Amino acid sequence: MQNIQQYTSRIMRHIRAEWQLYLLLAPTIIWFIVFLYVPMYGLQIAFKDYSIFKGVAASPWVGLEHFYTLFESEQFMRAIKNTLILSGYNLLFGFPMPIILALGFNEFTKAFFKRTAQTVVYLPHFISTVIIAGIVMSVFSPSVGVVNLLLVQMGFDSVYFLVQPEWFRPIFIGTGIWQEAGFTSIVFLAAIAGVNPSLYESALVDGANRWQMMWRITLPSILPTIIIMLIIRIGNILEVGFELIILLYQPSTYETADVISTYVYRQGLQNAQYDLAAAAGFFNAVVAFVLVLTANTISKRVTKTSLW
Amino acid sequence: MHKLSLHTIALSVATLCSSGLAIAQESAKVVDKPLTLTVHLHDKKFTYDSNWPVEKEAARLTGISLKDVTIGNTPDSNEAFNLMIASGNLPDIVGGKAVKRNLNRYGPEGAFIPLQDLIKEHAPNIYAQMQARPQVFNSAKAGDGNLYYVPYLTDGKYGRGYFMRTDWLDKLGLKVPQNIDELYTVLTAFRNEDPNGNGKKDEIPAFFRNWQEVLRLVTFWDGRTSGSDTYHDFHVKDGKIKHGYAGAGYKLGMKNIAKWYKEGLIDPEVFTRGSRAREFLLANDLGGFTHDWFASTASYNDSLKDKVKGFKLEAIIPPASISGVRMEEHRRIPIKPEGWGISYSNKHPIESIKYMDFWWSEEGRRLANFGIEGKQYNLVDGKAIFTKEFLENARPVNSQLTDIGAQVRRGFWQDYNYEIQWTNKFALEGIKLYDQGDYLVDQFLGVAFNEKEQATSDKYWSGIQTYMLEKQQSWVLATSDVDADWDNYLVQLDKLGFNKVLTAMQSAYDRQYGK
Numbered sequence: 042m043q044n045i046q047q048y049t050s051r052i053m054r055h056i057r058a059e060w061q062l063y064l065l066l067a068p069t070i071i072w073f074i075v076f077l078y079v080p081m082y083g084l085q086i087a088f089k090d091y092s093i094f095k096g097v098a099a100s101p102w103v104g105l106e107h108f109y110t111l112f113e114s115e116q117f118m119r120a121i122k123n124t125l126i127l128s129g130y131n132l133l134f135g136f137p138m139p140i141i142l143a144l145g146f147n148e149f150t151k152a153f154f155k156r157t158a159q160t161v162v163y164l165p166h167f168i169s170t171v172i173i174a175g176i177v178m179s180v181f182s183p184s185v186g187v188v189n190l191l192l193v194q195m196g197f198d199s200v201y202f203l204v205q206p207e208w209f210r211p212i213f214i215g216t217g218i219w220q221e222a223g224f225t226s227i228v229f230l231a232a233i234a235g236v237n238p239s240l241y242e243s244a245l246v247d248g249a250n251r252w253q254m255m256w257r258i259t260l261p262s263i264l265p266t267i268i269i270m271l272i273i274r275i276g277n278i279l280e281v282g283f284e285l286i287i288l289l290y291q292p293s294t295y296e297t298a299d300v301i302s303t304y305v306y307r308q309g310l311q312n313a314q315y316d317l318a319a320a321a322g323f324f325n326a327v328v329a330f331v332l333v334l335t336a337n338t339i340s341k342r343v344t345k346t347s348l349w
Numbered sequence: 350m351h352k353l354s355l356h357t358i359a360l361s362v363a364t365l366c367s368s369g370l371a372i373a374q375e376s377a378k379v380v381d382k383p384l385t386l387t388v389h390l391h392d393k394k395f396t397y398d399s400n401w402p403v404e405k406e407a408a409r410l411t412g413i414s415l416k417d418v419t420i421g422n423t424p425d426s427n428e429a430f431n432l433m434i435a436s437g438n439l440p441d442i443v444g445g446k447a448v449k450r451n452l453n454r455y456g457p458e459g460a461f462i463p464l465q466d467l468i469k470e471h472a473p474n475i476y477a478q479m480q481a482r483p484q485v486f487n488s489a490k491a492g493d494g495n496l497y498y499v500p501y502l503t504d505g506k507y508g509r510g511y512f513m514r515t516d517w518l519d520k521l522g523l524k525v526p527q528n529i530d531e532l533y534t535v536l537t538a539f540r541n542e543d544p545n546g547n548g549k550k551d552e553i554p555a556f557f558r559n560w561q562e563v564l565r566l567v568t569f570w571d572g573r574t575s576g577s578d579t580y581h582d583f584h585v586k587d588g589k590i591k592h593g594y595a596g597a598g599y600k601l602g603m604k605n606i607a608k609w610y611k612e613g614l615i616d617p618e619v620f621t622r623g624s625r626a627r628e629f630l631l632a633n634d635l636g637g638f639t640h641d642w643f644a645s646t647a648s649y650n651d652s653l654k655d656k657v658k659g660f661k662l663e664a665i666i667p668p669a670s671i672s673g674v675r676m677e678e679h680r681r682i683p684i685k686p687e688g689w690g691i692s693y694s695n696k697h698p699i700e701s702i703k704y705m706d707f708w709w710s711e712e713g714r715r716l717a718n719f720g721i722e723g724k725q726y727n728l729v730d731g732k733a734i735f736t737k738e739f740l741e742n743a744r745p746v747n748s749q750l751t752d753i754g755a756q757v758r759r760g761f762w763q764d765y766n767y768e769i770q771w772t773n774k775f776a777l778e779g780i781k782l783y784d785q786g787d788y789l790v791d792q793f794l795g796v797a798f799n800e801k802e803q804a805t806s807d808k809y810w811s812g813i814q815t816y817m818l819e820k821q822q823s824w825v826l827a828t829s830d831v832d833a834d835w836d837n838y839l840v841q842l843d844k845l846g847f848n849k850v851l852t853a854m855q856s857a858y859d860r861q862y863g864k
Binding site for chain 1: 427431434435437450454455458459460617618620621807808811812815816818819821822823826828
């Protein structure tokens, strides 16, 4: 008992002494509570027959019914598969791109050229998804699209890319990389900027070429950043670009394009079945949580870098 | 003496009564003291505006004014409704788009009050329509048999029709196709014989602004696509609920659509060209045949007159199907899932229903359809005729009307005369053409599920529809073959719960419309 009293008074003393720090921390904590912890109360609707009018508390419990509905559906299983495949490809091809870009920018010596190139690759990030989808549709259009005009010039038949399931993944992932790789490379550029210049100077004295410096100095120095970014990325693996898919997919490409979020949108939100949508979202969150835990543990063992 | 006085009293009572009646007939006043009710009325393009001239006029006449409390920072009426109901504060009157689904869902839970008895007692104008068109009003009822909203009834029959570049026909020496074989010949000629005369084989014989319209072609092979103005809807045949996408004609139709698509008779980009397809293909002298709304499609005859030489896009009557049936599957649905209802927290339900009834009186209906007398229209021989200035304004007539608060989705009864006055002459000719035959089919006005049926539909229908559309496109694009797939398709549909949904629909239908 006395121990606890001692302990609390020690904490109070500590808070009084460092109150400025706590004050600075407060907005973030409040934000977390208000926007992330309080809404968790609503998660229970995944286990309820939810009516907006009755409210969360008054809606009757239905147990795991919504989860049964989801997992009995072949379309939901297909959506899980598609989500994993799309995210997997995205990770495989999309993750290294910004690193390569950052390393490339680092090798430019002319400041003007470097800045111009950076601006050019950042730009797509600021275009809204709707416009991006419009651009994709016209670029891949069979009659007026650039891609097909080129194909026809080279003697191939034009292809109706946007309705063929086998083309959806490359188009979606390519678009994603084009839009985001430049902007994401900023993080890695910042990490590269933080590398101690004396390392490069001593390497120069030792007669290392630029290639060797990149492999032996730059990459190992930014490895912790890369790992952290990777773990975050894995945590978001189930969140594929929902808006872009909604805008680009067609019934004929559902086979490869329908992901969990689009499935939930059609099944849940369009029919105002918020409880079912919440169940799918809950499942999504659990899987993401497990993935982050796993990635973090592996990273801790292998590279000694981790989120916590 | 005694006798006389009785007589006098009786006389004076009679006079009193008749004068009271006269006052009631003249005045639309609902309340003596001005009353303000709150309203949520959402539409994609606007929310209720207390400053609309039409609203002000109604307030002057009835004594009731509506104060707008619509949650309007979203284009989606469902979302706006959900935000409103989740806030727990229900306005007195709730209306606008997406009303049927929401009021019939939350009405039985107690959020809105049943209106049928109120209407019977206090709303003679609405009640008269209810008596005259029971089926239409039945379709608005919820699963518990109650009516929770005063619907918006549309007027006029024709929506879409088949349109063809008849100047191309003349150029190629062809006649208007009367059946499916002739249509095939004509479209093939459009494809191969360069009707636009630019030396290139760039014509797109059949094109559609909504890709779903390409499916409408299955009616030429005696299939069905929808029973209402909503795509992929059910239809009724001999009292039984059916779905077009599981019917025999559909299979044959899809096979032929795939063939037409492969031969280039149908726009190769039909699935992605989107809403500008019509504008683009007509203005560039490329498109030959489509299925679209009369008024807007016919208007290209005016707008493209100078741009495309000899341009003539005329309505043609539906070519006969393989069994000789001429069918126009699309028509205006007589009742929209729009209107307004009264929430449980409304303290003046009687005044509210009387106010709603005002819009169905002769005066109120004119106000809701045409705007204000002397400003937008004048009465000529008892008919509302729009003023010349109003019709000749550069802004489209329907936009002008919504600007002042007429033709907005309150529960009212549309008067088609409002539209005829500014419909293009080509469209009127087309409508006349369709009026000479009997091409329209009966509409399926929807059913109201009870809780169990609703659960069945919620659980299965979206998955079934996804599967149907998926197969459909793959057949048109020839990534798979309808003949080879068909048996498995039916088995798969059953596995996805198709027959359960049909059974639920049927039981709801029987309950609602009577056996």
